[in-house]
Amino acid sequence: MSISRRNNVTVSGPADGPAVVLAHGFGCDQNMWRLIVPALAERYRVVLFDYVGSGGSDLSAWDPERYASLDGYARDVVEVCEELDLERAVFVGHSVSAMVGVLAARTAPERIGALVMVAPSPRYIDDYGYQGGFSAEDIEELLESLEANYLGWSSAMAPVIMGNPERPELGQELTNSFCATDPDIARVFARTTFLSDNREDLSSVSVPTLVLDCTEDMIAPRAVGAYVQAAVPASRLVTLNATGHCPQLSAPEATAEAILDFLRTLR
Amino acid sequence: MGRRGQGADPSGTGDDAGVDATFTALLEDSAEELYESAPCGYLSTLMDGTIARINATLLDWLGLDRAGVVGRRHFADLLTIGGKLYHETHFAPLLRMQGELRGVALEMRTAAGGKLPVLVSSVVKYGTEGEPLLIRTTVFDASDRRSYEEELLRRRRDAEQARAEAERARAEAEEARRQAEDAQRQAEADRARLADALAVLQQSLVPASLPEVPGLETAVYYHTASADRLGGDFYDLFPLDGTRWAFFLGDVCGKGPQAASLTSLTRYTLRAAALHDPEPTAALTTLNAVLHERYAAGGDPRYCTAIFGVVEPGADGRTTVRLASGGHPPALVLRADGRADYLPTPGGLLIGILPTAPIGTVETTLAPGETLLLYTDGLTEARTGPGCDQLFGEDALLAFGAGQAPASPQETVSALTKLLRGFGDGLDDDTALLALGVPAARPHTRPATNSPS
Numbered sequence: 001m002s003i004s005r006r007n008n009v010t011v012s013g014p015a016d017g018p019a020v021v022l023a024h025g026f027g028c029d030q031n032m033w034r035l036i037v038p039a040l041a042e043r044y045r046v047v048l049f050d051y052v053g054s055g056g057s058d059l060s061a062w063d064p065e066r067y068a069s070l071d072g073y074a075r076d077v078v079e080v081c082e083e084l085d086l087e088r089a090v091f092v093g094h095s096v097s098a099m100v101g102v103l104a105a106r107t108a109p110e111r112i113g114a115l116v117m118v119a120p121s122p123r124y125i126d127d128y129g130y131q132g133g134f135s136a137e138d139i140e141e142l143l144e145s146l147e148a149n150y151l152g153w154s155s156a157m158a159p160v161i162m163g164n165p166e167r168p169e170l171g172q173e174l175t176n177s178f179c180a181t182d183p184d185i186a187r188v189f190a191r192t193t194f195l196s197d198n199r200e201d202l203s204s205v206s207v208p209t210l211v212l213d214c215t216e217d218m219i220a221p222r223a224v225g226a227y228v229q230a231a232v233p234a235s236r237l238v239t240l241n242a243t244g245h246c247p248q249l250s251a252p253e254a255t256a257e258a259i260l261d262f263l264r265t266l267r
Numbered sequence: 268m269g270r271r272g273q274g275a276d277p278s279g280t281g282d283d284a285g286v287d288a289t290f291t292a293l294l295e296d297s298a299e300e301l302y303e304s305a306p307c308g309y310l311s312t313l314m315d316g317t318i319a320r321i322n323a324t325l326l327d328w329l330g331l332d333r334a335g336v337v338g339r340r341h342f343a344d345l346l347t348i349g350g351k352l353y354h355e356t357h358f359a360p361l362l363r364m365q366g367e368l369r370g371v372a373l374e375m376r377t378a379a380g381g382k383l384p385v386l387v388s389s390v391v392k393y394g395t396e397g398e399p400l401l402i403r404t405t406v407f408d409a410s411d412r413r414s415y416e417e418e419l420l421r422r423r424r425d426a427e428q429a430r431a432e433a434e435r436a437r438a439e440a441e442e443a444r445r446q447a448e449d450a451q452r453q454a455e456a457d458r459a460r461l462a463d464a465l466a467v468l469q470q471s472l473v474p475a476s477l478p479e480v481p482g483l484e485t486a487v488y489y490h491t492a493s494a495d496r497l498g499g500d501f502y503d504l505f506p507l508d509g510t511r512w513a514f515f516l517g518d519v520c521g522k523g524p525q526a527a528s529l530t531s532l533t534r535y536t537l538r539a540a541a542l543h544d545p546e547p548t549a550a551l552t553t554l555n556a557v558l559h560e561r562y563a564a565g566g567d568p569r570y571c572t573a574i575f576g577v578v579e580p581g582a583d584g585r586t587t588v589r590l591a592s593g594g595h596p597p598a599l600v601l602r603a604d605g606r607a608d609y610l611p612t613p614g615g616l617l618i619g620i621l622p623t624a625p626i627g628t629v630e631t632t633l634a635p636g637e638t639l640l641l642y643t644d645g646l647t648e649a650r651t652g653p654g655c656d657q658l659f660g661e662d663a664l665l666a667f668g669a670g671q672a673p674a675s676p677q678e679t680v681s682a683l684t685k686l687l688r689g690f691g692d693g694l695d696d697d698t699a700l701l702a703l704g705v706p707a708a709r710p711h712t713r714p715a716t717n718s719p720s
Binding site for chain 2: 025026027028031032034095134138141142194216217218219242243244245246249250
């Protein structure tokens, strides 16, 4: 099976345009980006994909050991770039994917020429002199609720979440993939996401980097965005006037504009 | 309700007046009142989650007051940490993409610090241009349902655990069965190998077949009582020189493998001794010396009884037989005239007990039609009678012989074999029979017969 098939890769925009790879975070899939793809695809070759275990990826390729660390996800990114033979692409990572981009850029510097970090956090748990936004107990509570197959993650609830009988035009493709994750896979991804600590990796970033945070994001508070910008050498920070953790959904125009501004500075 | 609610019943009664009052009260239940006191929580938020309206039911459930919530808190603020993360990573994106969500399980945090499991449904209200304006949300208390789900979950875990244990038990049973099969296969292989070894050993105890002796007919019967077929009885027949033949039959003490090793020693000692000195007494004397030296001198006395004979067919068909015996039951002769006689060898004692053993001797002549029978005490000591409590005995054997005589060796052995089979369980010892005789009519050679059982 090809990597493109495995990671459900979709490509749009001009074939000869500079490549922009959009990577979703924990919870959903590449559809997270659909509101900003049209703006980007006018000039850029936009590459979307799902991490193995998410969305329309090949679930049989999922390996609990590989995906128990962010390096496993970074390998997905590098393998996608290699199969498409991308050179110095701009990698846009949402949430935990911002750190995946850091790891991928270090592994394959010839493939990734710039980073956009959307609502990034290198560490969710508070530490001495560091405010991640969550206590260790908070994260433990989250993971325990996940272990208990609780909250909305229960497989019994998934069809309820996904069902959308009144807007059938959204279609099976969307409702069956978007945010619908196998509970066992979701538990591993959540553990990897919320227990990783990538603060030490930030200083190794050697490519131009845009950090986007939101005015109100309980998962990645503004202090964290400022921390990331301060730690990444060639970076600048733009705070979007958006609430929540997903500005590409809650403020798509502003998000797209900030990314396009950054892309223009690269040429 | 609808029927009574029509209120225009011409045959109205006092009761109807009360019903009408109730219905009127219902109609006057304002939308506002219904919103505030509905049996579910209502709230409306701006697109950024800021709470714009919330009903009294939900405020009451959460222990919050309106002033502290409206315009100040976001919907996600009402959730537990796990609920917030789920809201941010799943709920909010899905709502943005699909415009509505139904029946999502979340947990809310109460002012008292408790958790309230809820089921949440939200719809986005759009403006005339299709732009999202606000989010309307209903909240149902799902405490009972959550308990039910947890119970289901617990039952499922129990069932999965029980299944895993059953699977483990099945695997263990399978493994045990496999090991038992291996052990059985091994045991069968061992038994087969042992049987092969025993067969080889047994062939060293008695000859596979007797050689042909010119002018004589022979017959044997051999029965081992032990399951391993290693017997304590022995016999043999072999040439000494051109005219004489030696034969012997005996019984060592004990049964089984130990008896077998003694039997083997005895047989080959007698054969070797006879080749050195064919005198019957000499062969048994040599055997006595060998057994005594080998066993009794070392404090482990083992012994045997044996008859050793030398037969020399004569020119006129009369055959001379000289016998020596060490403690063995006397040979029986079936005469041509129908008589049967024992050939006592008085004075002979067990071989192997004393440094020098007294040996008894006797000599006879076999005329045509006469048969000499050597036997072990398995025959005479076989238990007979209704309760298997009487021994067959030498008298009975003598009478049986007389009843058979005259009889060829083969006829004699066949008759005795039939008799022995009739003893059934009474035959509990090794038994050997060796008969040799001069053919009755025209002397001629018959093939040797060997019928070990």
